[in-house]
Amino acid sequence: xxxxxxxPSLADLEALAERALATIPAELKRYLGRVVIRVMEFPDxxxxxxxxxxxxxxxxxxxxxxxxxRQSISDPRADPELIFLYxxxxxxxxxxxxxxxxxxxxxxxxxxxxxxxxxxxxDMERIEAES
Numbered sequence: 220x221x222x223x224x225x226x227p228s229l230a231d232l233e234a235l236a237e238r239a240l241a242t243i244p245a246e247l248k249r250y251l252g253r254v255v256i257r258v259m260e261f262p263d264x265x266x267x268x269x270x271x272x273x274x275x276x277x278x279x280x281x282x283x284x285x286x287x288x289r290q291s292i293s294d295p296r297a298d299p300e301l302i303f304l305y306x307x308x309x310x311x312x313x314x315x316x317x318x319x320x321x322x323x324x325x326x327x328x329x330x331x332x333x334x335x336x337x338x339x340x341x342d343m344e345r346i347e348a349e350s
Contacts (some may be wrong), residue, residue: 223320232258232306232324239325243332253299254284254335256328260306276308280327282334302331 223231236256243251261275272278284300304327313320333343 226310227320229258229260229306232304232309235321235324236304236328238321239328242325243329251332251335254302254332255299256302256304258304258306261308262303262305275305276311278305279308279312280304280331282331284335300335302328302335304328
């Protein structure tokens, strides 16, 4: 359980994300490749427009890259795959729900890793409901 007397910083959330990443089974982790996790306060304006967000609080995380099923050896990418975790929306959700912050960060991270593996939001909702 996370116990913070002050709002967790970007570095605190990054540490939680790293701990969550360490819990991913090795047989899945090896397929993550060069996925980079970045913790930011909010999504940038371009992301807000692309995602048609009504508010920057409407998104907790985002995967940017080409999902594994769509990657091709004949079309290699120089850019790393990115997973963004958005601190302020995550903290807002944490305060509203009272969920354990570590569990929440892990959930968002796994959700975005699911996109890396090619799962849609609907796929992941179904998988969560079945487990």
